[in-house]
Amino acid sequence: MGTPLLELRGINKSFGPVQVLRDVAFTVQPGEVTALVGDNGAGKSTLVKCIGGIYPIDSGDYLIEGKQVSVHSPRDAAQLGVEIVYQDLALCDNLDIVQNMFLGRERRSGMILDEPTMEQLASETLASLSVRTVKSVRQQVSSLSGGQRQTVAIAKAVLWNSKLVILDEPTAALGVAQTAQVLELVRRLADNGLAVVLISHNMNDVFAVSDRIAALYLGRMAAQVKTTDVTHAQVVELITSGRSGALGLAEEGAAA
Amino acid sequence: MGTPLLELRGINKSFGPVQVLRDVAFTVQPGEVTALVGDNGAGKSTLVKCIGGIYPIDSGDYLIEGKQVSVHSPRDAAQLGVEIVYQDLALCDNLDIVQNMFLGRERRSGMILDEPTMEQLASETLASLSVRTVKSVRQQVSSLSGGQRQTVAIAKAVLWNSKLVILDEPTAALGVAQTAQVLELVRRLADNGLAVVLISHNMNDVFAVSDRIAALYLGRMAAQVKTTDVTHAQVVELITSGRSGALGLAEEGAAA
Amino acid sequence: EDTTDPGAAKTPKIGVILPDSKSSARWETADRKYLEEAFKAAGVQYDIQNAQGDKTQFQSIADQMITGGVTVLVIVNLDSGTGKAVLDKAKAQGIPTIDYDRLTLGGGAEYYVSFDNVAVGRLQGEGLVKCLTEKGVKNPNIAQLNGSPTDNNATLFKEGGVSVLKPKYDANEYKLVDDQAVPDWDNAQGGVIFQQMLTKANGKIDGVLAANDGLGNAAISVLKTNKLNGKVPVTGQDATVQGLQNILVGDQCMTVYKAVKKEATATAELAIALAKGEKKQVSQTTKDSESGKDVPSVLLEPQAIYFNNVKDVVTDGYVTKDELCTADFAAKCTEAGIS
Amino acid sequence: MSAVTKEPATAVAPQAARDEGILGYLRGYGQKVRGGDMGALPAVLGLLVLCVVFGLARPVFLTAPNFANLLTQAGPVVVIAMGLVFVLLLGEIDLSAGYTSGVCAAVLAIMLTTHGYPWYVGVAAALATGLVIGLLLGFLVAKVGIPSFVVTLAAFLGFQGTVLWLLDEGTNISVRDSVIISLENEYLSPAVGWGLAAVTVLGFAAVQLIQQRNRRRRGLKADLWQVVAFRVIGLAVLVGFAVAILNQERSRNPLFSLKGVPIIVPVVGVLLLLWTFVLRRTAYGRHIYAVGGNKEAARRAGIAVDRIRISAFVICSSMAAVGGVLLASQARSVDPNTGGSNVLLYAVAAAVIGGTSLFGGKGRVLDAVLGGLVITMIINGMGLVGWSSAYKYIATGVVLLLAASVDAFSRRRAAASS
Amino acid sequence: MSAVTKEPATAVAPQAARDEGILGYLRGYGQKVRGGDMGALPAVLGLLVLCVVFGLARPVFLTAPNFANLLTQAGPVVVIAMGLVFVLLLGEIDLSAGYTSGVCAAVLAIMLTTHGYPWYVGVAAALATGLVIGLLLGFLVAKVGIPSFVVTLAAFLGFQGTVLWLLDEGTNISVRDSVIISLENEYLSPAVGWGLAAVTVLGFAAVQLIQQRNRRRRGLKADLWQVVAFRVIGLAVLVGFAVAILNQERSRNPLFSLKGVPIIVPVVGVLLLLWTFVLRRTAYGRHIYAVGGNKEAARRAGIAVDRIRISAFVICSSMAAVGGVLLASQARSVDPNTGGSNVLLYAVAAAVIGGTSLFGGKGRVLDAVLGGLVITMIINGMGLVGWSSAYKYIATGVVLLLAASVDAFSRRRAAASS
Ligand SMILES: Nc1ncnc2c1ncn2[C@@H]1O[C@H](COP(=O)(O)OP(=O)(O)OP(=O)(O)O)[C@@H](O)[C@H]1O
């Protein structure tokens, strides 16, 4: 499929004495939804934070569109066109919905913030995500429900022209209708040519929207396969034991 | 089925100008799992926080085992045998897993904390919840993954002899195996005679373990029915529009 | 409210601003008392305030006194700048002023009433020399424990003291081993500083020029721990009960007594006269180094107090016998002839 | 712009204007206040209570001359507090702000008096000193990572020494430059005062109208015209009343007239406008709040957190420099105690009483002004009561506590209903 | 106990002892330090650096007499800082702790000198005063809801006045009671010093052994015996070395002997043990950390948050009272400056340099001791360098900054790897 948009090779990451990622390889193609799955504590969020520049990588290669890059901060990642919704949603509780959604990319006219434009755009985006219970986009995010917060974070990430959108368990707190909207949105982003990474524990969702599945097991990449090549049960096996038949880590690798 | 363990009548709750709960009635029977469902922002978590004494109720009756009680703080709720896992998991990031799990109910021998006992119990409980990636129960919870945090919160709540256990979206961040364990645990708690309230957006889970379903719609209780009396589709309709055929809010009520 | 009406400001009312309550106990315990007594006796209205060492407060108090219709303003400035600002404001409003205890350079007050601060320092220096001579110490090592580095008076005290000791240092009769200022006149810090002086000099300090009784007591406290108290003369100032007691038991060499009552009474007399629109003649003048003018002055002489004239302070009523001669000191009091 | 917003909005914007009419607006405001969102109300209430108490105790407190005193006395504290708001908004503290103003005042005095430069050179030097100090503090906090409490405590000691050193171990330097002196000691002519009042009110009205028009154009909910009119008229009454009082004759010397708005008032007014504009209408201000609310979230949003932190210290120290100039003007001299004693505590207290949180993310520049007035009023009022030092200290503490508890009660109410 | 724990554990406990042997342990420690979890290391490093610097500048700094000075000088700051740790652990501050110690010292002096009561009555009165003050502050913070910064700032002013009032507007009261004086001015006889050292080391060894045995019994991972032995021997060497130095003759007066461990050392030692025990081994201590880490989580866990907050202020003020007794003992006199000036700042700095966070949830009582020694060492060393005040202030600031940056660098490392 040509050069991948994002390619990671041999990524290692430790926290003090604890090695969380070992020699992880990961590729993401533009126009595709790549599902990243793995058990709790497998290292998915850590991998995403390494991609986003939140954590420095101990060693390994980070390539965007085939070019080696070094990402030291979220600013670097954003400049490379990487947009991420983190699992531990980072919202400023003291700001309102509009202010959070445009944080770091405020619309301006001259020096002055263009509040009306931002307010209007925020309303429209939220409405398109099936959020109906938010009373006002001028509400502080501290007063939002779990699902509403998650929606704000998602809306924030998709408002921008980016090349790669990574969503870490975006639908965890969402209702039925909202989940459907987000999955549809994910598909639409990929169809528009963006690369999308979706982390989820919900196999139905994964199989519904993804083109490829990457499975992490205890900090190692067990396998990265086409969704159409595997079954539900195989993926669950990969997640829980790191291998499934021919797929997955070698015996001794899994034991390490 | 005799006196309900928990009965709420006519509960109202506003935040400043925003009325979040309107005239809500809710009953929970011992030995049953009651699923509380509703759209994002419907007021589920707010209702749970009112039960737990986090928020004061504006008006309404709160009965435990048929007796009117007044709950002003989480201490009051705990003394009545109500144990809650909140959606916005409240863990002390500066404490380790054991310390968090026993917070407020430390084991002591004499005046001195009985650390070995607590450490042992914590390890056993976590193991029974299929958590395999936690390196040490002496790890600070700030270093845990999303799912690991959630498991700690659940383990904390079920460690105690309580009469009513309320779990607000407990499986949102959990992996496949862990979710199965928690659902099994929920069922087992109910079978042991406890009353359990489970909040979830996942209809499969709801139908798998619950005896009754209560649906909130825009802060009103749309319906509380036996799980066996309704279908998947009906519940989704209740959630999204507040009514489904004969069930649910009257037309004008839904419009209010 | 009529006080704000320019025409009605006829009833004499005297405003006094004291500087603080921490550099010395005298302001609140002595000056306020004596001034009040004098004003009451003369039947004039008065308003005595303390700026608590805060310049902003000093100025707000002045503003308010001017606003509140005082007819004479008496100030003890915190520094010449603020003092001058206040005197200028008062003058613009036609209010005569008196510099009390501290001269405001360039301020142009009507009178200046004070003890000579350099003379205070000189008495301390002379006292130290006297005590060292009496003890027969040859080539003594001297430590100087000065007052707050931000207090101009401390500079004057030091100037006076050094004027006596400098020739001895130069002649190698005495040796200056340490010289440090104590921030905020803080006795606790003074104690630590002296402890370090003593350590640094390896215990070889034979005389301490301490700027006031509080600092003197701090030094004595350290000497006591090293069982050197009584052997090393220490100076002081203010004739506090504590200082006098230290003198009685022989731990302190001397203190400087400023008869605050005289100063207060003299000031009150001048102020009352000014309030009545009279201008009294005084004999002395002080040269204002900034404006070059001679300010009419009443300059009082401070008195050095040693063991044998402690009784003068009691006789003066500055401290009472009850305060001074508690059980521990009764015998010494008798010895010193205090009855 | 993005894949999503290109789609036509499928639902109406969530916020529907439900409360119609002026009554609905008032009801909404009442609910907001009862819900604890009181804005400037506690500080204003505090001011009123203090006026009544001190006014009863000492009628002279409520006279025109004392009102003018109050405003000039508040100047330095308010200005230093304004700068502190920026640092507090980040959840940091600057313990050295007081002595920073002292250092800058000393620089000013040395330039003016010792070297005889014109006032603008002196002020420029003072501001430059403040800027460098801010850069240094910010660098140590943001880049080296030492907690701001420790950095600024060290600076507190260091600058105390620096002032002493600049002033040659304790001399004091007179400031005689008429421009500098005028800042805290001169008054606008009555006509200029009225002109300024008019400009203020008209400017405010214009800004309000433009904002509301912009919102209406976009189809966003705008305020009722009655409400806008009420705000404008309210401001007009307040400003007009103040100017009228200040334009009364205050001199007790028949040969000499003393009236008008103190020059410090427009100076503080301009600073208030400037910083309020920066905090509320620019991206930079937004980022300050974001960093204070959740540093990690701000970082993830691509905000250069370190730069924001450094800049806040620079603003704080520069405002302290301005405060230092005012202190020099007020005292007409600079000495080693300038900026010391309680200057810092009063400034922090001003910001906090106004409603700025010490934990970051919440606060306005206006808080510093209102809180500074509260603090100054306490000091001013205490100066009128002829108590001894001991009682005055105690009473000041108690009054401060009472003023703060107005705020605390409002916030408790807020906490109870959320 | 519950439905879950009744089930037999289906998996092994997660923490498997993977690093075997003494080498593994050392490797683990190295990784921990490199990972930024340095414990007391920064403060200890800071102490060593200061020793070297001052020792080179003034050799007398490293002599036995100065070591004894250092310990007695550190007493009050360390004790007040210990109390502050409790308040800081909650993320609160007590600006009034310094003057609280002043008020309590004044009460002590009045009881002893003015009224002639025996020392224990005086101490009891001082402690009772501290307790009441703590209750008052805690009540205002926890129940009324005024931010602790404002409450204790008001108290700072109020208590300043109270000291003045108690001391009749500024007189000094001498303290002559020999028991009180002995606290900061007398020494244990050499034999008693050695006895105490032995008890300390043996006690420590016993506690360590019992703990490890308890863990082994439960099948939990325990430390290697080599490590335990190393700790015990390390302590023994340290304590023995200190006692040996302090038992040297220090007198400059040939007629009279001056040697032994200062009495303040065992006093501080007992307080350190007591509060460390409370914080680390009791449920109450656990709750302090919990409230400081996440107040809401603590509340939800059923902890009586208000009571915890009040109690922390009570402990802080009571320790300030003890500090006040020590201040009175040190100066043999109480005056209106007692507890004022920089006492509070030094105490807070001591806690913070030791590693206690100002944002709550992190800190130990030992921090106060180590940090207090750092601060005192700076002041002590500065006292030996005969600079003018200006340079001393500046140098103190710079040294404080350097001491703090040892800590900052270690923490930056921690942040970078997590
Ligand atoms: N700062 C940290 N310090 C130490 N260990 C950490 C830290 N952050 C994460 N870990 C550990 O790294 C492992 C991977 O965590 P991560 O959050 O990446 O898991 P995850 O795959 O996202 O899990 P989940 O599905 O539960 O979100 C976990 O075992 C966690 O305890």
Ligand SMILES: Nc1ncnc2c1ncn2[C@@H]1O[C@H](COP(=O)(O)OP(=O)(O)OP(=O)(O)O)[C@@H](O)[C@H]1O
């Ligand atoms: N403190 C508050 N102030 C104002 N509004 C609030 C506050 N807390 C919650 N709300 C509002 O109340 C409504 C219900 O919130 P709640 O958290 O109970 O929803 P929920 O049913 O739990 O939703 P979710 O499924 O997303 O968790 C939301 O619209 C929310 O914005």
Ligand SMILES: [Mg+2]
């Ligand atoms: Mg994760």
Ligand SMILES: [Mg+2]
């Ligand atoms: Mg919820």
